Amino acid sequence: MQWFLEATTTGHKIALMVFAILLFAAVMAAILFAVDRPKRVPNWIVAVGFVGPTLLLLAVGLVYPALETVRGSFYNRDGSSFVGLDNYVTVFSEDNFQTVLFNTLLWVVLVPLVTTGLGLVYAYLVDRTRFEKLAKALVFLPMAISMVGAGVIWKFVYEYRPDQPGVRQIGLLNQVLVLLGFEPQQFLLNAPSNSFYLIVVMIWIQAGFAMTVLSAAIKAIPDDVVEAARLDGVGGLQMFRYVTVPSIRPALVVVVTTVAITTLKVFDIVRTMTGGQFSTSVVANEFYVQAFRQFNFGLGAALAVLLFLLVIPIIAYNVRQLRLAEELR
Amino acid sequence: MTTTTPVMAPVPPDERRLTRTERRAVAAKNKLSSPAASIIALVIAALWTVPTLGLLITSFRPELDIRRSGWWTALSDPQFTLDNYNEVLYGGATNFATLFVNSLVITLPAVVIPISLALLAAYAFAWIKFPGRNLLFVAVFALQVVPIQVTLIPLLSLYVDAGLAGSFWTIWLSHSIFALPLAIFLLHNFMKEIPASLIEAARMDGAGHVKIFFQVLLPLLTPAIAAFGVFQFLWVWNDLLVALTFAGGAPDVVPLTVRVAELAGTRGSDWYLLAAGAFVSIVLPLVVFLSLQRYFVRGLLAGSVKG
Numbered sequence: 007m008q009w010f011l012e013a014t015t016t017g018h019k020i021a022l023m024v025f026a027i028l029l030f031a032a033v034m035a036a037i038l039f040a041v042d043r044p045k046r047v048p049n050w051i052v053a054v055g056f057v058g059p060t061l062l063l064l065a066v067g068l069v070y071p072a073l074e075t076v077r078g079s080f081y082n083r084d085g086s087s088f089v090g091l092d093n094y095v096t097v098f099s100e101d102n103f104q105t106v107l108f109n110t111l112l113w114v115v116l117v118p119l120v121t122t123g124l125g126l127v128y129a130y131l132v133d134r135t136r137f138e139k140l141a142k143a144l145v146f147l148p149m150a151i152s153m154v155g156a157g158v159i160w161k162f163v164y165e166y167r168p169d170q171p172g173v174r175q176i177g178l179l180n181q182v183l184v185l186l187g188f189e190p191q192q193f194l195l196n197a198p199s200n201s202f203y204l205i206v207v208m209i210w211i212q213a214g215f216a217m218t219v220l221s222a223a224i225k226a227i228p229d230d231v232v233e234a235a236r237l238d239g240v241g242g243l244q245m246f247r248y249v250t251v252p253s254i255r256p257a258l259v260v261v262v263t264t265v266a267i268t269t270l271k272v273f274d275i276v277r278t279m280t281g282g283q284f285s286t287s288v289v290a291n292e293f294y295v296q297a298f299r300q301f302n303f304g305l306g307a308a309l310a311v312l313l314f315l316l317v318i319p320i321i322a323y324n325v326r327q328l329r330l331a332e333e334l335r
Numbered sequence: 336m337t338t339t340t341p342v343m344a345p346v347p348p349d350e351r352r353l354t355r356t357e358r359r360a361v362a363a364k365n366k367l368s369s370p371a372a373s374i375i376a377l378v379i380a381a382l383w384t385v386p387t388l389g390l391l392i393t394s395f396r397p398e399l400d401i402r403r404s405g406w407w408t409a410l411s412d413p414q415f416t417l418d419n420y421n422e423v424l425y426g427g428a429t430n431f432a433t434l435f436v437n438s439l440v441i442t443l444p445a446v447v448i449p450i451s452l453a454l455l456a457a458y459a460f461a462w463i464k465f466p467g468r469n470l471l472f473v474a475v476f477a478l479q480v481v482p483i484q485v486t487l488i489p490l491l492s493l494y495v496d497a498g499l500a501g502s503f504w505t506i507w508l509s510h511s512i513f514a515l516p517l518a519i520f521l522l523h524n525f526m527k528e529i530p531a532s533l534i535e536a537a538r539m540d541g542a543g544h545v546k547i548f549f550q551v552l553l554p555l556l557t558p559a560i561a562a563f564g565v566f567q568f569l570w571v572w573n574d575l576l577v578a579l580t581f582a583g584g585a586p587d588v589v590p591l592t593v594r595v596a597e598l599a600g601t602r603g604s605d606w607y608l609l610a611a612g613a614f615v616s617i618v619l620p621l622v623v624f625l626s627l628q629r630y631f632v633r634g635l636l637a638g639s640v641k642g
Contacts, residue, residue, distance in 0.1 A: 010502075010504075011498075011499070011502045011504075012502070012587065013440075013503065013587060014587050016433070016436050019436060019437070019440045019503070019587075020436070020440060022440070022503060023440045023443055023444055023503070026444045026448075026503070026504070026507060027443070027444050027447055027448070030444070030447075030448050030451070031451075034451065034452075034455070038455075038545050041545070042543050042544070042545040042546075049463055049464055049465050050465040050466060052459075052463055052465075052543075052544050052545075053459045053463045053465035053468075056455045056456060056458055056459035056463065056544070056548075057455070057456045057459045057460070057471070059452060059455075060452050060453070060455070060456040060475075060515055060519070061456075061471070061475075063452070063508075063511065063512050063515065064475065064478060064512065064515055064516070066493070066512075067486065067490060067508065067509070067512030067513075068478055068481060068486055068512055068513075068516075069478070070489065071485070071486035071487075071488075071489035071490045071493070072481050072485045072486055074488075074489035075485045075486065075488060075489055076485075078488065078489070124379065127375065127379075128376065128379050131372050131373075131375060131376040132376055141376065141380055143628075144380050144383050144384050145379065145380065145383045146628075147383070147384075147387070147621070147624075148383065148387070149569075149624070150569060150617075150620045150621050150623075150624035150625075151387070151573075151617050151620070151621070152572070152573030152574075152575070152592050152616060152617070152620070153573065153575065154573070154575050154592045154595050154596045154599075154613075154616070155573075155592075155595065155613045155616055155617045157596075157599065158390065158595060158599055158609055158610075158612075158613040159386045159387055159389075159390045159613065160386060161599060161603070161609075162386070162389065162390050162393065162606065162609075162610070163386050163389065165606075174403065174404050174405065175405060176401065176402070176404065176405045176406070176606070177405075178385070178386070178389055178405065178406075178407075181405050181407070210382075210383065210386075213383070215635070218632055218635055218636070219635065219636065222636050242369070270482075271482050271483075271484065273575070273576055274575040274576070274592075274596070277575070277596060278575075278595075278596045278599045278600075279599070281600055290484060293484050294484075294576070294579075294580075297487065297488050298579075298580060298583070303488055306488060307488060309484075310482065310484040310485045310487070310488075311485065313482045313484055313485070314480075314481065314482055314484075314485050317480055317482060318480065321480055
């Protein structure tokens with residue numbers, strides 16, 4: 007048994023990995039073989055073979071834990087006694103949690119709006135230019151970088167050196183400040199502006215997504231619409247405002263809501279760059295801190311449920327807008 | 336990134352592209368000839384590239400130089416070394432080479448298993464008629480809204496009870512489960528695009544569902560599999576939350592992201608370590624992404640996005 011649980015050498019780990027994949031393949035092959043063998047099996051038995059393993063995993067790994075978390079949010083820190091809504095009251099009344107809620111609100115409003123705006127302007131500007139491919143690839147690239155990696159990249163941009171003779175700045179942003187004659191700043195330490203500097207990182211990562219989707223939408227605007235507007239003497243900014251933006255409205259809604267949901271659950275950036283200190287924590291980070299650092303499972307569960315509740319209205323809005331868009335067609 | 340919303344962005348039909356490109360080339364020229372527009376585009380492009388470039392250059396500079404001056408000085412006075420990478424990869428305190436193996440061992444099964452499961456499930460939802468099919472499909476689709484945070488605490492205690500805690504199995508299982516709703520939804524969309532007549536024909540020839548799945552559908556779905564594969568690869572390789580929760584205390588299991596995040600917290604001013612470490616963790620996803628970008632974009636536009 008030990009062999010399957012503790013792999014310490016590289017060879018062992020790779021062997022274990024191959025074993026896991028083979029085990030999975032063997033189990034699936036056995037199931038499919040079993041449902042395929044008898045000639046006249048009813049459809050539902052075949053279906054069980056195809057969907058059964060998935061449904062089992064989802065039930066055990068997603069549905070049960072989610073229900074259990076909702077239950078746990080009404081219990082105290084180790085789940086031993088029922089406390090009603092106390093955990094939620096704590097989240098909404100204590101000072102440091104109010105900072106957390108305010109920061110989350112800041113993130114979820116700013117990131118989607120700025121990201122979509124930037125992505126839209128950039129997609130419009132480089133659309134059908136000679137450099138389109140390269141220009142898009144540059145903005146798209148951060149999507150491949152982990153949020154941890156992006157956090158490190160930007161932490162270096164914000165790096166601060168004390169303002170003394172003989173000490174040179176090594177962070178790009180502070181160097182720019184010094185060149186312009188300002189004093190260098192501790193960007194990540196001073197609340198409340200430090201939250202904005204973290205938000206920048208998220209915008210930097212997500213803009214590529216916004217740009218890609220919106221660029222595809224811009225390209226799909228029918229030629230006759232653009233042509234007709236041009237014949238009417240519409241050009242430049244007016245074209246953007248009265249033709250491009252209204253034509254891609256459904257895509258805009260999808261981008262804003264998708265980015266908003268991603269943003270709600272971001273914890274990597276905050277954790278990497280400030281660890282949630284200096285009043286920069288957000289709900290997703292606070293969940294991790296409470297559940298796995300403070301071992302206050304009740305409070306952690308309440309924060310997770312809160313996250314879930316915050317996601318629902320955004321998705322509801324998204325679905326509604328898509329319905330409206332389809333009715334218009 | 337775990338929940339999802341459908342992205343309905345229309346993709347331009349390929350056959351119309353040629354004439355359009357010609358017609359709109361003129362318009363594009365006018366657009367970028369305005370100096371303000373070009374400057375905005377240039378500034379955005381620079382802001383999106385320079386931070387990464389700065390850290391990349393830093394990762395090749397000698398430790399002392401990094402502490403004494405900004406990376407831009409290396410542009411006029413280039414002094415580069417591989418010492419940082421040597422230290423990060425094989426040094427006693429960091430040993431990123433082992434962590435790279437961990438990340439790889441975590442990622443491969445966590446990509447292969449959910450894709451296989453989702454392909455089978457998506458096939459059943461698309462082409463096998465069974466009672467309750469639509470209801471089940473909607474239920475699976477709806478599971479995409481559950482943030483993974485909601486599942487972590489009970490899942491961890493399940494793993495502890497099963498004696499799996501701190502092993503690769505917990506991470507493989509978790510990533511596979513979390514990926515399923517989106518994967519099924521995406522692959523189902525692709526599968527529905529395949530003409531029903533093709534499947535009917537195979538059935539007429541006496542092929543069962545298993546045979547149809549492997550011989551008719553799988554070959555046609557390669558682009559879709561590639562699209563979701565790239566997606567899932569990036570998601571698992573870049574994940575921090577799942578790995579930290581289930582393997583945070585197990586040095587033989589932790590992936591690169593966890594250690595990089597830890598280094599940023601504990602040795603936040605050792606930029607020679609952090610810069611090189613960050614790039615060790617970034618390089619593989621970057622290569623995968625650049626070589627398979629076509630599929631990634633297709634997946635992004637066709638179905639949905641992990642949130």
